Amino acid sequence: MTATEAEAETDSAVVGEETYADGTLVRDPDIEESLSQDEYDPKGTLALLLVYFLILALMWTYMYFVEFLGNGATVIG
Amino acid sequence: MSTPGETAGETVDSAREMLPDNSFLIQYPHVSRVVRSLFLTAFVAFGIGAFMGVLQALHRTGVARLVDSADYYTLLTLHGVLLVIVFTIFFLAGVFAWANTRSLDRPPVSKRFTWFWVATMSVGTAMAGIAILAGLIPSTDISADVLFTFYAPLQAHPIFYIGLAVFIIGTWLAGIDWFRQYLAWRRENAGERIPLQSFMVLTTMLMWFIATMGVAVEVVVFLIPWSLGIMPAPNPLLTRTLFWFFGHPVVYFWLMPAYLLWYTVLPKIAGGRLFSDPLARVVFVLFLLLSTPVGIHHQYVDPGIAEGFKFIAMTNTMFLLLPSLLTAFTVVASIEHGARQRGGTGYFGWLKALPWRDPAFTGMALAGLMFAAGGFSGMINAGMNINYLVHNTIWVPGHFHLTVGTAVALTFMAASYWLVPRITGRKLYSRPIGLFQVVLWFIGMVFMSAAMHRGGLAGIPRRTAEPQYPQVTFETVAGSVSSLRLQLAFGGVLLFVSALLFLMNVGLTAMNNKPARNLDSALPPALSGPDQSPTVLDNLKLWALIAVVLVILAYSLPLYSIVQGAGLYPAGQEASPAVIAPLLEVIA
Numbered sequence: 001m002t003a004t005e006a007e008a009e010t011d012s013a014v015v016g017e018e019t020y021a022d023g024t025l026v027r028d029p030d031i032e033e034s035l036s037q038d039e040y041d042p043k044g045t046l047a048l049l050l051v052y053f054l055i056l057a058l059m060w061t062y063m064y065f066v067e068f069l070g071n072g073a074t075v076i077g
Numbered sequence: 078m079s080t081p082g083e084t085a086g087e088t089v090d091s092a093r094e095m096l097p098d099n100s101f102l103i104q105y106p107h108v109s110r111v112v113r114s115l116f117l118t119a120f121v122a123f124g125i126g127a128f129m130g131v132l133q134a135l136h137r138t139g140v141a142r143l144v145d146s147a148d149y150y151t152l153l154t155l156h157g158v159l160l161v162i163v164f165t166i167f168f169l170a171g172v173f174a175w176a177n178t179r180s181l182d183r184p185p186v187s188k189r190f191t192w193f194w195v196a197t198m199s200v201g202t203a204m205a206g207i208a209i210l211a212g213l214i215p216s217t218d219i220s221a222d223v224l225f226t227f228y229a230p231l232q233a234h235p236i237f238y239i240g241l242a243v244f245i246i247g248t249w250l251a252g253i254d255w256f257r258q259y260l261a262w263r264r265e266n267a268g269e270r271i272p273l274q275s276f277m278v279l280t281t282m283l284m285w286f287i288a289t290m291g292v293a294v295e296v297v298v299f300l301i302p303w304s305l306g307i308m309p310a311p312n313p314l315l316t317r318t319l320f321w322f323f324g325h326p327v328v329y330f331w332l333m334p335a336y337l338l339w340y341t342v343l344p345k346i347a348g349g350r351l352f353s354d355p356l357a358r359v360v361f362v363l364f365l366l367l368s369t370p371v372g373i374h375h376q377y378v379d380p381g382i383a384e385g386f387k388f389i390a391m392t393n394t395m396f397l398l399l400p401s402l403l404t405a406f407t408v409v410a411s412i413e414h415g416a417r418q419r420g421g422t423g424y425f426g427w428l429k430a431l432p433w434r435d436p437a438f439t440g441m442a443l444a445g446l447m448f449a450a451g452g453f454s455g456m457i458n459a460g461m462n463i464n465y466l467v468h469n470t471i472w473v474p475g476h477f478h479l480t481v482g483t484a485v486a487l488t489f490m491a492a493s494y495w496l497v498p499r500i501t502g503r504k505l506y507s508r509p510i511g512l513f514q515v516v517l518w519f520i521g522m523v524f525m526s527a528a529m530h531r532g533g534l535a536g537i538p539r540r541t542a543e544p545q546y547p548q549v550t551f552e553t554v555a556g557s558v559s560s561l562r563l564q565l566a567f568g569g570v571l572l573f574v575s576a577l578l579f580l581m582n583v584g585l586t587a588m589n590n591k592p593a594r595n596l597d598s599a600l601p602p603a604l605s606g607p608d609q610s611p612t613v614l615d616n617l618k619l620w621a622l623i624a625v626v627l628v629i630l631a632y633s634l635p636l637y638s639i640v641q642g643a644g645l646y647p648a649g650q651e652a653s654p655a656v657i658a659p660l661l662e663v664i665a
């Protein structure tokens with residue numbers, strides 16, 4: 001256990017006969033393939049994060065209208 | 078404390094026979110018992126806390142007032158303390174006991190010591206809980222209506238503070254237990270990288286040791302002597318500052334176990350592998366360094382703290398966004414890896430290849446999504462100027478029900494669906510109910526939290542039994558205040574139903590006669606392993622030292638100026654219940 005965690009690139013038996021969580025969802029070896037670090041390019045992650053940053057920027061803009069245009073000036077200090 | 082798994086002897090035996098030899102329950106029956114007992118306390122606290130939550134949601138919106146408004150603070154204290162101190166910390170102690178043992182592949186050094194800290198935490202919790210509950214019985218003069226932020230001048234009965242102190246000591250002993258377990262491993266594995274889960278447990282506990290110094294001083298030096306009548310009332314600003322010294326990092330104490338589950342368990346459930354082990358380590362080190370020197374961001378409107386100190390706290394806070402953004406990347410990339418291994422394609426199409434029917438997966442994924450939304454409102458809270466807009470409004474509970482109330486709580490519920498079969502040997506009672514429950518929590522929280530955020534923007538205060546004032550009309554940006562109230566109450570009811578379904582499902586799992594199967598507890602290795610990272614990452618002493626230095630830099634001057642300002646015990650300071658009690662009689 002320790003070994004699997006601490007050692008890099010042990011590709012063996014990562015995909016195989018295994019079941020999920022409570023044993024109900026069985027993996028299908030037909031459609032599964034093992035993707036190593038070099039073969040894998042997380043472009044979906046990039047896409048999702050870009051969407052998130054876009055939403056953040058829009059929400060910030062929205063807050064600007066609420067804070068500065070919706071109310072009078074805020075006194076600081 | 079009963080241990081569910083041990084009650085029906087025969088079934089457990091037959092269940093255990095079916096488990097593979099490498100399953101956690103077979104290898105570590107004792108640790109499994111410890112985890113079960115910690116989870117039991119956590120779930121009881123969760124149930125009571127959720128009940129208080131729905132009472133509050135119905136009460137403050139005026140939908141149904143089932144209790145006297147004068148008792149609102151007792152309920153609110155119970156809600157806060159039971160959920161963010163008892164539920165979260167007992168559950169995470171269970172997760173850490175499991176994770177440290179699993180990843181070091183060896184049991185704790187002493188069984189008696191382990192039970193000793195479990196007992197210490199439990200006794201402390203019972204004392205604090207009794208003090209709060211006694212507030213509902215007027216004939217006792219015991220009460221602790223001080224909310225989970227418990228600083229002066231609100232005063233509780235000494236048994237509340239003593240209980241808190243005992244509880245904190247229990248968590249320290251737990252940390253010591255996990256360090257001893259690690260050191261025993263280290264003696265046999267000189268020169269090896271610390272296994273990832275253990276690394277996460279240890280860095281989190283180092284952070285916790287530093288963070289709890291503030292609350293320990295607050296409680297032991299000031300609050301206990303004051304509540305016993307030995308010492309005068311302390312400087313409220315000082316106790317507030319000591320509280321928030323602890324009050325921000327405690328947020329990461331809840332969150333880091335959730336991250337541990339996202340980094341190590343979630344990729345496996347998704348059928349993939351952790352994207353990068355070194356990145357995970359960097360994130361935990363950053364949390365150790367930056368969690369504590371930011372607490373003053375909770376005090377942006379406190380008079381008596383110079384703006385410059387607040388500015389430093391804000392800057393540190395913005396840096397603290399970094400590890401959370403790194404986490405978003407690493408965790409999503411690990412899940413995507415699983416989806417692609419299982420045939421997923423395209424920029425967004427891979428999302429369809431994820432195991433959405435597994436409540437453990439879906440719960441954690443929805444928890445992560447909520448956390449992303451909480452990231453937005455957190456950035457608003459963190460800004461010194463824009464904080465004025467939302468400070469002490471219901472926006473703030475809207476924010477932290479996304480973070481601790483969902484990112485953490487929903488992750489813990491989802492993880493329970495995965496972990497409880499592993500520590501009981503029993504099959505999950507119902508997967509569909511589990512799935513329904515986690516989705517229901519998500520939907521309930523969308524309603525409740527959105528209504529809270531919007532209500533806060535309209536200026537509706539938090540911590541208020543009856544925020545309806547004839548002289549004041551709250552102006553919302555869109556929609557009416559009465560519709561916001563209904564949404565808040567509706568969301569609260571959905572959340573409560575979801576909590577009940579969860580407790581029922583887990584309870585029936587603990588009593589399930591069907592044995593769990595195929596509970597492999599090995600976790601797949603990271604795509605990019607630890608040997609590609611500098612070993613200095615594992616130098617815990619170095620990081621702990623830097624963390625302490627940062628805390629000293631951030632806090633010594635503010636604390637000094639607070640003590641210089643009003644002193645430790647300003648004259649004329651009075652305890653608050655003495656003021657509040659007659660006031661409530663006037664209102665009632």
Ligand code: HEM
Pocket residue numbers: 126127128130131133134137153154156157160161164165224225226474478481482483486538539540541542568569570572573576
């Ligand atoms: C059944 C689910 C829940 C409901 C209906 C609920 C409802 C509420 C409401 C309405 C408030 C605001 C009260 C006020 O300011 O007047 C509140 C406060 C709070 N909730 Fe929840 N909540 C739930 C679950 C949770 C969970 C799971 C957590 C954390 C793990 C949590 C932590 C808190 C905290 C810390 C407060 C602030 C208490 C204070 O101001 O002292 N809640 N909750």
Ligand SMILES: [Cu+2]
Pocket residue numbers: 324325328372374375
């Ligand atoms: Cu904070």
